[in-house]
Amino acid sequence: MKPAGFDYARPGSLDEALRLLGDNAGRGRLLAGGQSLGPMLNLRLATPELVIDIGRLRELQRVETTDGALVIGAGVCHADIEDGRVPDAAGGMLRRVAAGIAYRAVRNRGTIGGSLAHADPAADWPPVMIALGAELDIASARGRRRIPAADFATGVLATVLEPDEMIEAIRIPRAANAPRWGHYKIAAKPGDFAESLAVVVIHKNGAVAQAVLAGRSQVPIVLSETGRAIAGIRAWSSDQHAAIATGLDADLAQHGVDAQFSPEDRAIHLACVSRAAREAIAS
Amino acid sequence: MKVTLKLNGVETVGDVEPRTSLGDFIREHERLTGTHLGCEHGVCGACTVLIDGRPMRSCLMLAVSADGREVRTVEGYEGDAVMTAIRRFFKECHALQCGFCTPGMLATAYDIANRLPHADRARIRMELSGNLCRCTGYLGIIDAIEKSLDHIHGTDRRTRKEAS
Numbered sequence: 001m002k003p004a005g006f007d008y009a010r011p012g013s014l015d016e017a018l019r020l021l022g023d024n025a026g027r028g029r030l031l032a033g034g035q036s037l038g039p040m041l042n043l044r045l046a047t048p049e050l051v052i053d054i055g056r057l058r059e060l061q062r063v064e065t066t067d068g069a070l071v072i073g074a075g076v077c078h079a080d081i082e083d084g085r086v087p088d089a090a091g092g093m094l095r096r097v098a099a100g101i102a103y104r105a106v107r108n109r110g111t112i113g114g115s116l117a118h119a120d121p122a123a124d125w126p127p128v129m130i131a132l133g134a135e136l137d138i139a140s141a142r143g144r145r146r147i148p149a150a151d152f153a154t155g156v157l158a159t160v161l162e163p164d165e166m167i168e169a170i171r172i173p174r175a176a177n178a179p180r181w182g183h184y185k186i187a188a189k190p191g192d193f194a195e196s197l198a199v200v201v202i203h204k205n206g207a208v209a210q211a212v213l214a215g216r217s218q219v220p221i222v223l224s225e226t227g228r229a230i231a232g233i234r235a236w237s238s239d240q241h242a243a244i245a246t247g248l249d250a251d252l253a254q255h256g257v258d259a260q261f262s263p264e265d266r267a268i269h270l271a272c273v274s275r276a277a278r279e280a281i282a283s
Numbered sequence: 284m285k286v287t288l289k290l291n292g293v294e295t296v297g298d299v300e301p302r303t304s305l306g307d308f309i310r311e312h313e314r315l316t317g318t319h320l321g322c323e324h325g326v327c328g329a330c331t332v333l334i335d336g337r338p339m340r341s342c343l344m345l346a347v348s349a350d351g352r353e354v355r356t357v358e359g360y361e362g363d364a365v366m367t368a369i370r371r372f373f374k375e376c377h378a379l380q381c382g383f384c385t386p387g388m389l390a391t392a393y394d395i396a397n398r399l400p401h402a403d404r405a406r407i408r409m410e411l412s413g414n415l416c417r418c419t420g421y422l423g424i425i426d427a428i429e430k431s432l433d434h435i436h437g438t439d440r441r442t443r444k445e446a447s
Contacts, residue, residue, distance in 0.1 A: 001323040008284060008301030008347050031348070038343030039324035041302070051301065053348055079337070103413020104394060105331045105338040190412040 003041035007050045014059035014139070017052060018166070022141040024050050025163035031055060032075055035102065035110035036118040060113065060168065063087070069171040071137075074113020082107060090132055090201070091178040091283075097128050102191045113167040119153040119219075122193035124185070126153060127212040127220040131199040132172050132179075139168040146171070153219040179203050182279030184272050186215075196268045198276035200230060207231060209280070213248075213273060216265055217257050223273065225250040230277045240281075244274050286350045290315070291359030299346045306330045306341035308349075309356055317357035317386050321415070328414035331387035332356050338394045357386035365396050369431045378427035380418035387414050392428045400436040404429060 011017040021028055029048035031037055032055050040046035054060060060075030063086050070089035072081075080086055081098035088094045101107055101115070101124050115125045116136065129136075129149035136152055138145045141164060149170075153159050161167070180202040186195045196215040203210070209231040211223040226247035233240050248270055252258040261269070286297045290313060297312050306320045309332070321327035323342045330341040333355040341354075360366035369392045372378070379385045391414050395402055402410065407428050408421070416424060432440060 002304075002307075003302040005300065005302055008345070010347070010350075031345070034343050034345070034348070035325060035340075038340075042304075042323045042342065051345075053345075055348060102325075103328065104410060105328065105340050105391070105413055106325060106343075108334075108337040108339050109343070190409050 004047045010053040017054050018141040022164040028052050032111045032114040033109035035106045069173050072170045074167040075111050078107035078110050089172040093181045097124050117167050119157050119159045122215050127199045127214040131201045131210045131212040135171045137169040138165050140165040155218050180280050180283040182276035184275040186272050196272035198273040200276040200280040202280050221255050223251040236278050241274050284347050286346050288349050289353040303346045304342050305344040305346045305349045308346035315358050328387040329384050331390040338390050368434045372427040372430040376423045376427040378423040384416045
């Protein structure tokens with residue numbers, strides 16, 4: 001339960017960190033809050049030659065509100081979002097989600113960018129950022145690029161990041177009307193990774209609903225059919241649960257994950273999506 | 284690597300391997316063995332200490348990452364009124380048996396007492412989800428924290444919140 005040896009560097013600026021990462025591509029790992037990498041180092045699931053500590057870089061702590069977006073630096077910790085020290089672009093959803101991540105002692109260290117970059121399929125932020133239509137600012141010594149959160153994870157703990165790249169910031173679009181939202185997480189105990197996690201965001205006065213499911217799939221699943229069903233609902237009744245079940249089955253089949261879910265898995269996901277939808281509709 | 288931090292108010296300089304956790308530094312280098320390392324992957328909460336006033340896992344933080352920070356362990360609460368009350372009620376409510384989880388429980392209780400003065404039993408339970416105890420069944424711990432909050436913030440602490 002002790003990490004294998006590694007070298008350690010704590011660059012003083014983002015540019016220096018990117019240079020170090022680029023010069024050590026493939027042998028260096030970024031350490032921000034260390035709440036995902038820390039366990040992996042201790043369990044020797046990760047054995048980097050060089051750990052680059054970006055936990056104190058001011059450039060990654062920035063929070064800005066522009067005309068079109070709330071931009072959250074990748075190094076902002078979950079507790080700062082939980083406590084409302086970061087503006088909430090999603091009508092309270094960011095605070096709710098942050099408060100449900102692991103435990104306070106973990107939230108005081110773990111960062112939003114680190115959670116996204118780690119790409120655990122059961123993690124809280126990836127489905128939220130997809131549902132909100134967020135984009136990720138990616139930086140390397142070679143330059144910058146911006147990609148939709150929906151295109152970021154490619155598999156379990158796998159992303160589109162090149163070895164010399166890091167997430168610099170998360171851009172959450174600011175809707176003209178505050179979105180209505182629902183969020184539900186089913187886990188073995190408070191703070192545990194999700195068995196099922198559903199996020200529903202309703203935009204444009206009910207015309208468009210975005211539903212995303214995470215927990216037991218390799219990457220979060222965008223539920224297009226379920227979203228269409230939710231967008232058509234004006235008030236909640238037991239019929240709506242059936243409509244969501246139909247939509248969910250269609251989505252799971254379309255993503256080719258229906259066969260991997262047992263009837264119990266499906267029931268858990270359906271309950272989760274249904275509760276998130278109900279909250280969003282009622283909000 | 285050299286690391287300089289303030290440990291329970293004392294300027295402390297150490298020479299550690301980069302892979303040394305803050306928890307191991309506290310125990311093995313500084314011989315403050317009140318901090319207990321349990322699971323060493325962030326789940327059990329026994330190693331929780333305050334860093335710059337906030338509870339954090341000392342098993343998941345590198346000692347070198349704590350350079351320049353203020354670290355407070357279970358040994359560092361001499362004369363602290365809040366911690367004195369919490370300890371008294373931990374004792375009165377039988378909130379510990381073997382004591383392994385207790386340093387982390389106390390750090391978490393201290394955070395609850397300062398951050399969540401209005402917390403009810405359900406909230407206390409929720410906040411304790413990151414600290415495992417295998418002796419008490421938690422009821423004594425919840426009792427102790429509830430009584431500590433009443434003692435520190437007044438028994439009308441919840442109604443005052445509703446009124447405000």
